[in-house]
Structures are given as C-alpha cells and as structure tokens.
Amino acid sequence: MPATALIRETEIERYASAIEPQQAVATLTGVTKRYGDTLALDELNLALRAGEVVALLGPNGAGKSTAVRLLLGLIAPTAGTARVFGGDPQTPSTRLRVGAMLQVARIPETLRVREHLDLFRSYYPNPLSMAEVVRIAQLDGIEDKMFSKLSGGQKQRVLLGLAMCGDPDLVFLDEPTVGMDIEARRGLWQQIRTLANRGKTVLLTTHYLEEADALAHRIVVLSKGKIVSEGTPAEIKSASAGRKIRCRTRLTAELLRALPGVTSVEQSGDDVVVMTPRAEDVVREMLLRDETLSNLEISSPALEDAFLALTTSN
Numbered sequence: 001m002p003a004t005a006l007i008r009e010t011e012i013e014r015y016a017s018a019i020e021p022q023q024a025v026a027t028l029t030g031v032t033k034r035y036g037d038t039l040a041l042d043e044l045n046l047a048l049r050a051g052e053v054v055a056l057l058g059p060n061g062a063g064k065s066t067a068v069r070l071l072l073g074l075i076a077p078t079a080g081t082a083r084v085f086g087g088d089p090q091t092p093s094t095r096l097r098v099g100a101m102l103q104v105a106r107i108p109e110t111l112r113v114r115e116h117l118d119l120f121r122s123y124y125p126n127p128l129s130m131a132e133v134v135r136i137a138q139l140d141g142i143e144d145k146m147f148s149k150l151s152g153g154q155k156q157r158v159l160l161g162l163a164m165c166g167d168p169d170l171v172f173l174d175e176p177t178v179g180m181d182i183e184a185r186r187g188l189w190q191q192i193r194t195l196a197n198r199g200k201t202v203l204l205t206t207h208y209l210e211e212a213d214a215l216a217h218r219i220v221v222l223s224k225g226k227i228v229s230e231g232t233p234a235e236i237k238s239a240s241a242g243r244k245i246r247c248r249t250r251l252t253a254e255l256l257r258a259l260p261g262v263t264s265v266e267q268s269g270d271d272v273v274v275m276t277p278r279a280e281d282v283v284r285e286m287l288l289r290d291e292t293l294s295n296l297e298i299s300s301p302a303l304e305d306a307f308l309a310l311t312t313s314n
Ligand SMILES: Nc1ncnc2c1ncn2[C@@H]1O[C@H](COP(=O)(O)OP(=O)(O)OP(=O)(O)O)[C@@H](O)[C@H]1O
Pocket: 035, 036, 038, 039, 040, 058, 059, 060, 061, 062, 063, 064, 065, 066, 067
C-alpha cells in the first residue's frame, strides 16, 4: 500500500485545529513561497505551541529552511501570513524574543568565545548573564579560546550559546548537530531538552531521524513544500509502515504475499521479512500453515523507514 494512502488529510487538520490561536507562539497560515519559478512552500499551515519541541524533517529542498527564514522575518511570504507572538516576525520587539542558531560558516573565526558571547549579549536589553549562557551551552573552560581553534562539537555549542544570549522564548535550531560525533550530539540533545524544560519553544530542522525521534514532541515531515505527515514520533512510525515480522519459514514468498494485510515480503538471508499493519493476524495465519516456523520477531519500523516511505512516495 503506498504510504500516501495512509496519511490522511484529517490527521493533519486534527493537529492544526488542536492548536488554539492563543496557544500558538508562531504560525504560518496558507504560506506560499516562490523563488522565481521554484515553488519552495505550497500553502503551508504550521503552528508551534508554547513549550513544545517540533522537528521539521524532509529531504533536501523540501522547504525546511524557507519555513524557518519566514518565521525569522528574513524573507517575506509570496502569499499567506507568518506570525510570531501574534505579530509580524520582522518587527524589532518580536525579534528580541527569538533566538536562532546560525551556521558555523557565518561566524568570524578570529574572535574568542567570550568576545562572541559579549557581542551577542550586547544586542539585547535584558541578556542572560555570561555565566548562565556558559552553563546552558556547556562552554566552561573554552571561553578564552579562539573560535577557529575549537572542535566541530565545541563550535556547535558556541552557536547554541549565541542563540540563547537574549533569553529567547522561541528558538530556531537549523541542523544543530551537523558534523558532530554521536557523543557530542547526545550532549547537545541534553541541552536542547533543558531549554524545552524551561518552557522555551524549539523548532529544529534536521536530517537525522534519530535526532527528531529523541527530541521532538511533534514531527512535521515536509516534502516539496507541503506537509506530508505530522504527529508524535510514535504516530509517524505507526501511520506509515505498519509492523515488521521477521522469521524463518517454509512458506513461499508468493503464499505470504497473498495473506490478507501483507504489504510486502522480502528475503533477508535465511529469514523472511513481512510488512503489515495487522501483525497478529498475519502471524496467526503463518503458524496455521507452518508449524516449524521459528526465529519469530515482530517490531515497529524505525523512523527512518517511515520517513523514507513518506517522502519517496510523494
Ligand atoms: N534564495 C533562493 N533562491 C532561489 N531558490 C531557492 C532559494 N532558497 C531556496 N531555494 C529553493 O527552494 C527550495 C526549498 O529550499 P530550502 O532551502 O527551503 O529547502 P530545505 O528543506 O531547507 O533543504 P536542505 O535540507 O537542503 O537545506 C529548493 O528547491 C531550493 O533550491
């Protein structure tokens, strides 16, 4: 069954309508964005609630950065409206309440960490104290280092610190852990969780499905400028690919494919892998036909499988 058949418009509407306008910290309503002939966003509706972490997932060119840049007020929609704290994202008073993690390439290499933080703190009337920024972004011990001398993970932590200087209520993290090893990535995840626990709203874009799974209350999957699925990580997984049965059996692939509810059958070494939204029924049928069936395993698909199904079938 194509994944698109499983993604119901009504599910997306359920999320959009579940957010009362007064709860929404930031919204894109009917937003279309064109760059010349390129349609980057196509009548997109997105709302972020106070205190939630939302992951925007999607393949290259899906429109993730465009959505973030609209909410940051860096670009204007071709049609539709972008609102942050009820106002235009471009107004200075709104910008003071928003923090964004920049890309490494945009940071001057020849300043020390402390100098970068001082500079950013000076942009805000009520910045966080230096000690607080250092604590949140775990920069102890590297404050006096030149930015150019830092490791990839340390640079990403400085970028998070810079985003936090103004004590923002809404934080945009664009690929926050790109280029980091798994240990450093986990450390940054912990810091992002701390932000959410302090009531901040976080929108992160990522290519790492594990990251979205680990951090987000809600995942929004974009493909070609449209939302193709939206829900908790568990909902995304279960809505898209059903469950996976792995076992050793004498039954032929042809017979398995003919069982009600089976969506795919693949050989994997000596085992066979069967995908179905009705795992219990299918296993019952298999056991009735093959009492030697062994090595049985039933699992939910990884978010990665779900994501691929969603974005490639579109
Ligand atoms: N300034 C621009 N001028 C022209 N086209 C652009 C511009 N910025 C983005 N685009 C195009 O708009 C579409 C959406 O791009 P966007 O950068 O928002 O996607 P993305 O999901 O963030 O991709 P990636 O994961 O690669 O960063 C793409 O087709 C891209 O080529």
